[in-house]
Amino acid sequence: MLTLHGFSYSNYYNMPKHALLYKGVAFEEDLVYPSAKDYNQLSPALKVPSLTTDDGQHLSEASVLCEYIEETYSDKPLLPTTPIARSKNRQLMRMTELYLELPNRRLLPFSFSNQPAPDALIAEVVAVVDRGINSLNALATFDPFVLGEEFTMADIYLFYALSVANMGCAITGVDLNARIPGLESWHARFAADPISQKVAADMEANRAGFFGYIQGLR
Ligand SMILES: N[C@@H](CCC(=O)N[C@@H](CS)C(=O)NCC(=O)O)C(=O)O
Structure with missing residues (x-):
């Protein structure tokens, strides 16, 4: 199964996560911070998020993950056709x-x-x-x-x-x-979507963990 690595407080992590949830693709979440041992094996630049594909390949950079998800799971497309x-x-x-x-x-x-x-x-x-x-x-x-x-x-x-x-x-x-x-009303519509609300709840649940991680870096 696809594994999305990172932490929910990360806005970049939440981009491919939202795309996966929108498309209804099954995936696992692996809670990991960039300082974790061997995280460079998943993301050479030590950035969150990264993704392990069904066949065990590792990808990083949120935009690349989003492109991979779009190309691999074409149901409910998130890019136009032309x-x-x-x-x-x-x-x-x-x-x-x-x-x-x-x-x-x-x-x-x-x-x-x-x-x-x-x-x-x-x-x-x-x-x-x-x-x-x-x-x-x-x-x-x-x-x-x-x-x-x-x-x-x-x-x-x-x-x-x-x-x-x-x-x-x-x-x-x-x-x-x-x-x-138009930005404010669009943002309110997006935030009200059940997927956005799930992502926001997961983000909130990770708040203490994220700030603990940041403190540990200092
Ligand atoms: N260009 C990267 C940026 C990702 C990024 O900045 N992630 C943050 C978390 S939101 C991170 O990993 N920060 C750790 C660090 O910079 O050391 C991407 O698109 O994935």
């Missing part, structure tokens, strides 16, 4: 990651420690996040899903990217809901 529509979906996922998730992720240590972030770092983050906001305003419709009438991988990517983006925005003061029309 090459151009598929590319536009991936374009939005990439922009979400590069210009919303990753810059705000730089502020997580300050969010977790309640220490003030340096002004220069905040300015750098805000400049990159501006690109993300402009990208979403140019491409996303949120009517009712990110890229139109179908629920796709882009919805999953954006939703879980936002959990980290919003933590950074709480520090920078950037109001994503105010600057991206």
